[in-house]
Amino acid sequence: MLDGKVPEGPLSEKWIRHKFEMKLVSPANKPTFNLIVVGTGLAGASAAASLSELGYRVKVFCLGDSPRRAHSIGAQGGINSAKNYPNDGDSVLRLFYDTVKGGDFRAREANVHRLAEVSGNIIDQCVAQGVPFTREYGGHLDNRSFGGAQVSRTFYANAQTGQQLLLGAYGALMKEIKVGNVQMHTRREMLDLIVADQRAVGIVCRNLVTGALETHLADAVILATGGYGNAYYLSTNSVLSNATAAWRAHKRGAFFANPCFTQIHPTCIPIHGDSQSKLTLMSESLRNDGRIWVPRKKGDTRLPHEIPESERNYYLEERYPSFGNLVPRDVASRAAKRVCDEGFGVNGGDAVYLDLLGPIARDGIAALEDKYDNLFEMYQRITDEDPRQTPMRIYPAVHYTMGGLWVDYNLMSNLPGLYVIGEANFSDHGANRLGASALMQGLADGYFILPYTIGDFLARQGRAKVSDDHPAVTDAQRETRERLDKLMSLRGKKTVSELHRELGQVLWDHCGMSRDAKGLQTALEKIPAIREDFWKNANVVGRPDTFNQVLERAGRVADFIELAELMCIDASNRNESCGSHFRVEYQTPDNEAQRDDEQYAYVAAWEYKGVGVQPALHKEPLAFERVGLAQRSYK
Amino acid sequence: MAGPTISVTLKVWRQDGPEAKGYFETHEAKDISTSMSVLEMLDVVNLRLQKEGKEPIAFESNCREGICGSCGAAVNGQPHGPKRATTLCQLYMRHFNEGDLLVIEPFRASAFPVIKDLVVDRSAFDRIIQAGGYVTVKTGQASDANAILVPKDVSDRAFRSAACIGCGACAASCPNASASLFAAAKVAQLALLPQGSVERTSRAREMVKQMDAEGFGSCSKHYECQEACPKEIKVENIAVMNREYLRSLLLDRD
Numbered sequence: 001m002l003d004g005k006v007p008e009g010p011l012s013e014k015w016i017r018h019k020f021e022m023k024l025v026s027p028a029n030k031p032t033f034n035l036i037v038v039g040t041g042l043a044g045a046s047a048a049a050s051l052s053e054l055g056y057r058v059k060v061f062c063l064g065d066s067p068r069r070a071h072s073i074g075a076q077g078g079i080n081s082a083k084n085y086p087n088d089g090d091s092v093l094r095l096f097y098d099t100v101k102g103g104d105f106r107a108r109e110a111n112v113h114r115l116a117e118v119s120g121n122i123i124d125q126c127v128a129q130g131v132p133f134t135r136e137y138g139g140h141l142d143n144r145s146f147g148g149a150q151v152s153r154t155f156y157a158n159a160q161t162g163q164q165l166l167l168g169a170y171g172a173l174m175k176e177i178k179v180g181n182v183q184m185h186t187r188r189e190m191l192d193l194i195v196a197d198q199r200a201v202g203i204v205c206r207n208l209v210t211g212a213l214e215t216h217l218a219d220a221v222i223l224a225t226g227g228y229g230n231a232y233y234l235s236t237n238s239v240l241s242n243a244t245a246a247w248r249a250h251k252r253g254a255f256f257a258n259p260c261f262t263q264i265h266p267t268c269i270p271i272h273g274d275s276q277s278k279l280t281l282m283s284e285s286l287r288n289d290g291r292i293w294v295p296r297k298k299g300d301t302r303l304p305h306e307i308p309e310s311e312r313n314y315y316l317e318e319r320y321p322s323f324g325n326l327v328p329r330d331v332a333s334r335a336a337k338r339v340c341d342e343g344f345g346v347n348g349g350d351a352v353y354l355d356l357l358g359p360i361a362r363d364g365i366a367a368l369e370d371k372y373d374n375l376f377e378m379y380q381r382i383t384d385e386d387p388r389q390t391p392m393r394i395y396p397a398v399h400y401t402m403g404g405l406w407v408d409y410n411l412m413s414n415l416p417g418l419y420v421i422g423e424a425n426f427s428d429h430g431a432n433r434l435g436a437s438a439l440m441q442g443l444a445d446g447y448f449i450l451p452y453t454i455g456d457f458l459a460r461q462g463r464a465k466v467s468d469d470h471p472a473v474t475d476a477q478r479e480t481r482e483r484l485d486k487l488m489s490l491r492g493k494k495t496v497s498e499l500h501r502e503l504g505q506v507l508w509d510h511c512g513m514s515r516d517a518k519g520l521q522t523a524l525e526k527i528p529a530i531r532e533d534f535w536k537n538a539n540v541v542g543r544p545d546t547f548n549q550v551l552e553r554a555g556r557v558a559d560f561i562e563l564a565e566l567m568c569i570d571a572s573n574r575n576e577s578c579g580s581h582f583r584v585e586y587q588t589p590d591n592e593a594q595r596d597d598e599q600y601a602y603v604a605a606w607e608y609k610g611v612g613v614q615p616a617l618h619k620e621p622l623a624f625e626r627v628g629l630a631q632r633s634y635k
Numbered sequence: 636m637a638g639p640t641i642s643v644t645l646k647v648w649r650q651d652g653p654e655a656k657g658y659f660e661t662h663e664a665k666d667i668s669t670s671m672s673v674l675e676m677l678d679v680v681n682l683r684l685q686k687e688g689k690e691p692i693a694f695e696s697n698c699r700e701g702i703c704g705s706c707g708a709a710v711n712g713q714p715h716g717p718k719r720a721t722t723l724c725q726l727y728m729r730h731f732n733e734g735d736l737l738v739i740e741p742f743r744a745s746a747f748p749v750i751k752d753l754v755v756d757r758s759a760f761d762r763i764i765q766a767g768g769y770v771t772v773k774t775g776q777a778s779d780a781n782a783i784l785v786p787k788d789v790s791d792r793a794f795r796s797a798a799c800i801g802c803g804a805c806a807a808s809c810p811n812a813s814a815s816l817f818a819a820a821k822v823a824q825l826a827l828l829p830q831g832s833v834e835r836t837s838r839a840r841e842m843v844k845q846m847d848a849e850g851f852g853s854c855s856k857h858y859e860c861q862e863a864c865p866k867e868i869k870v871e872n873i874a875v876m877n878r879e880y881l882r883s884l885l886l887d888r889d
Contacts, residue, residue: 137786
């Protein structure tokens, strides 16, 4: 039984008490501790800056040429906070409740409550940094609505909220580099975690420009390396997003929790070609005004404007009258898949309409463009169709991963000294994340949670005192070198990209929006075959001692293949439906996800046992003290 | 997937490393779907090169939706290509014609040394920001968000400056390889907002100083940067920066 180390006491007092009970590192001692932060998205950049401000010495690593390239930058719609500025009845309790319910009761209550508690501080901090949130004419901050909520609690900077928040955190990080407390290492890829005497004490990374392997030791390692949606090949993630750092930590003993919880976002631009490299999201915020519909007639090939109102099926509004188009993402995605599978999709294919023509006619295009900024133009660029004239066509796509490395209440993994924050951990979103909550969680972890909890560990455990010649260090270096050599020796006929695409198709078909035991079994036969194919037939060109994008990609795909297997094992183990994890065998009479709280109200944390070997399952039971377990309803 | 296709000829810059001599290499990109982006077209060419056991063309990209600022190359002499307000990843092949020649080369500026092929080192931009492109506020020091009121038009203007993605097209398009538009966008964003006013004096001075130290040239008002900027950052920002810089000289008591 895995212990989440949730503090005692009533839910609303846990964090307050815990903050008091944690040990502190005195200001004079903080500079004697060295910390490593891998990843510079919202979680990593905010953590690195905050830890440096406290006085710790911080080394930061990122893949790109600048910390600002992290994929947090792509987030469009907004960030939730229980500020209740609109006076519409929001509160910490309501944000907590909506998030636990939105996650279909598979998140840890205490973590979610803490997230809601600090959500207000985040907005304050970002505004102080000069983040230009969208404002009302009186100069106050504006709010809008997102799925799964009946209040307007989402703050936004046009449709570039992620960019503006990341640039705020990036500015804070740059400030600390200038001060000299942060050492920034760009163009580095973490390839192994060093675990010495049961404590995470460093990383091995590859300098992506020179190919040199570098070893960095520290007193704690913080992974902020994002999600693994790119395991599916096509997703809304940026093309560099990968699971390698998390997966290597897993192979060194860190448990991987709920890997099958992957969010398929309902409103993405449909796939349009074979050589497409990624999918593009149309912000959920569009569902504030946009109405989703399909023709009532199967295979209707008429143009949308030729289809009269009476022959349109606004299926979300009909099925879920109280939330309408703002149902949570998992619900909206499944509903879209269902109507398309039944043959009602646009032209009988895989697309539904997201229609903003009504609001445009009512409020004028200027008002809509003011709210949604560049989204219309973005859609038009990609599809060559003008959403001001004709409804957008959208379809669900892989977007976010709720699963990730297991962490306790302190955001520490089961490996002492290894902390995991942001999308890379599993903790707050259960089986389905609500819109505008990823930015909130990344910044909560980085600004307001980790900087407190890590101090307790450092105060209790002291410095790591591991030298360069410790066997754990030399082993990690040697194994990384051998693995790179092995990758470089691959001279087969298949490109890494082809193999990745094959893997993605298997995952999408069998571990995507709906899953069943038989399909998962098929996937579990196909994935090991792809793995073997990779190590036999992949082709890795170029040299290891130079900038080599083929080698980089090969390592990441090899890790995705292993992770994909774990995702399917997890999905077959969980014989229930919850949130994004929809097993067709387990549904209510009206086709909603049917949980099994007797059997599965737990976090599934998997321990690595070897390539192709059945991992060991550790269960962290989930207790719901504040929110009564109930069938989720948005009707 | 069905749909119109075109074939184009590429003349692509190849350079093995920072010290190596670069050269143009010609490749045929055949039957390219017009719904592909230029980067996806390069992906297709690269897959073929790998099949032939050759090294693919190195180029950077990440978000592939115009916001991260990773991608960038000059197409036919123009950073990010011929379409305005567009990053290379958002430039679609439908904007080209059958038989077109695309000359693709890295962003050129002496402060952007080539790492490989189309990949350049833009770390100079980070150092310009480090010189002062932020508000010095520590985590925890903030007051309530609505305690700072900002008129909507001011906030919207600050947002338009803050939209800079740091891609480097401004410097690459400038005959002087000036980074003025990049630096000015940050200076202007923070000069407009009350949060940034405390450090106004030192910010402009330090960022301009760093820009010079990195080897970027001065602005002599060619305004190519504004044409090349994928986020349509306006040269008015440079006027704001110049004003802030002057102000800093007048107020500088050191």
